[in-house]
Amino acid sequence: MAERILVEPDLKFIKDLGILGGDDLKKCYQCATCSVACPISPDNKPFPRKEMIASSWGLKDKVVKSADPWLCHNCGDCSTRCPRKAKPADVLAAIRAQAIVEYSRPRWLAEAVNDPKKLPILIAIPVALFLVVGSITGLLNFKPDLSGGIAHYKFFSTWLVDMHMVPAMLFAVTVLALGLKRFVGDIHQNALAEGKTDQQTIEVAGFVQAVIRVIPTILTHKKFSECTENKDRYIAHFLTFWSFVGLFIVTSVIFLVLYGSYLLPTGPLHGPWAQINPIKWLANISGIALIVGTGMMIKSRLNKPDQKSAYKDWFLIGIAFGLGLTGMLTELTRIAGWAPVTFAMYFLHLICIFFLIAYLPFTKLAHLAYRTAAMVYSEYAGRKFVK
Numbered sequence: 001m002a003e004r005i006l007v008e009p010d011l012k013f014i015k016d017l018g019i020l021g022g023d024d025l026k027k028c029y030q031c032a033t034c035s036v037a038c039p040i041s042p043d044n045k046p047f048p049r050k051e052m053i054a055s056s057w058g059l060k061d062k063v064v065k066s067a068d069p070w071l072c073h074n075c076g077d078c079s080t081r082c083p084r085k086a087k088p089a090d091v092l093a094a095i096r097a098q099a100i101v102e103y104s105r106p107r108w109l110a111e112a113v114n115d116p117k118k119l120p121i122l123i124a125i126p127v128a129l130f131l132v133v134g135s136i137t138g139l140l141n142f143k144p145d146l147s148g149g150i151a152h153y154k155f156f157s158t159w160l161v162d163m164h165m166v167p168a169m170l171f172a173v174t175v176l177a178l179g180l181k182r183f184v185g186d187i188h189q190n191a192l193a194e195g196k197t198d199q200q201t202i203e204v205a206g207f208v209q210a211v212i213r214v215i216p217t218i219l220t221h222k223k224f225s226e227c228t229e230n231k232d233r234y235i236a237h238f239l240t241f242w243s244f245v246g247l248f249i250v251t252s253v254i255f256l257v258l259y260g261s262y263l264l265p266t267g268p269l270h271g272p273w274a275q276i277n278p279i280k281w282l283a284n285i286s287g288i289a290l291i292v293g294t295g296m297m298i299k300s301r302l303n304k305p306d307q308k309s310a311y312k313d314w315f316l317i318g319i320a321f322g323l324g325l326t327g328m329l330t331e332l333t334r335i336a337g338w339a340p341v342t343f344a345m346y347f348l349h350l351i352c353i354f355f356l357i358a359y360l361p362f363t364k365l366a367h368l369a370y371r372t373a374a375m376v377y378s379e380y381a382g383r384k385f386v387k
């Protein structure tokens with residue numbers, strides 16, 4: 001007699017996928033056109049059809065505790081070719097967003113980041129922190145002495161900046177690391193349960209070798225360039241990714257120079273840095289790349305009616321675009337000598353930075369880490385996902 005399997009659908013999971021942009025899921029009639037159309041799906045157990053079936057049955061663990069939804073690069077080729085307009089690319093994106101909610105702690109914060117009604121609270125957190133801590137410590141000065149020229153640290157001390165950004169960074173790294181540990185553990189347990197591996201634990205040396213093999217693919221965005229329908233997304237993501245790398249280098253150098261210079265007899269070296277300084281060039285080039293890259297993403301999403309843009313998509317694009325724009329306006333208004341405007345821009349810029357860092361483990365930016373982990377695990381497990 002055939003084995004009987006009891007399926008227990010998680011109805012809340014299906015509803016959540018709908019809220020996160022996968023509300024056309026039920027239109028799927030399982031023709032498999034999407035799996036054939038996908039340029040990067042493996043021949044062995046290809047996606048996204050099996051994820052469409054599992055999701056419509058509410059089999060949450062099957063898709064959330066799997067690496068496959070993360071191997072998808074959301075090019076949209078499958079959605080364009082789907083005869084039922086079930087938008088499989090959007091369903092996979094919703095699964096990824098749901099996975100981040102599942103693996104991130106505290107969960108209420110992960111859910112708040114996906115809820116537009118909670119946006120005012122998320123904005124109020126850094127504003128209140130800056131104003132309260134700045135007033136108590138005296139490190140926020142609304143009437144700074146500008147006799148030596150406009151400098152943002154005279155308005156909002158660099159100590160005050162780092163008092164917030166360093167703990168936010170430590171919080172984000174810890175949340176992300178714990179989430180990734182749970183995620184990789186779960187995909188391995190799933191692989192064990194499905195008989196895809198017989199190793200009880202992940203072998204560290206093999207996993208590190210897989211990391212080394214996968215890094216070039218990530219740095220060159222090779223998978224994005226293999227998509228056909230939405231090729232412009234490759235340039236937008238490439239620019240945005242490298243702009244963040246550039247801005248991270250700039251911030252790290254400024255941080256080290258500033259705090260290292262406290263040891264000098266001349267005292268601390270505060271900004272603004274000279275325009276001819278190579279670090280300033282890198283900052284300006286990265287800022288422009290961020291505005292152009294995120295601007296292209298906004299244009300692409302507005303021009304593609306067959307691709308659904310959920311709140312979670314606009315949340316991250318909005319912060320990244322705001323970060324680039326407020327950074328550039330802070331610089332330009334300082335050069336123009338508009339002190340009140342440049343200080344206001346700087347305050348907004350710091351809110352964007354806080355948003356990006358503190359909420360990183362809960363936004364689409366965390367995809368970079370989860371996708372990397374999934375790609376590494378797939379490489380480690382020998383799942384070739386390039387045709």
Ligand code: SF4
Nearest residue numbers: 028029031032034082
């Ligand atoms: S999502 Fe569309 S293309 Fe894929 S199996 Fe369902 S109906 Fe077919």
Ligand code: SF4
Nearest residue numbers: 038072073075076078
């Ligand atoms: S969005 Fe692109 S990469 Fe993802 S499943 Fe569809 S075709 Fe494949």
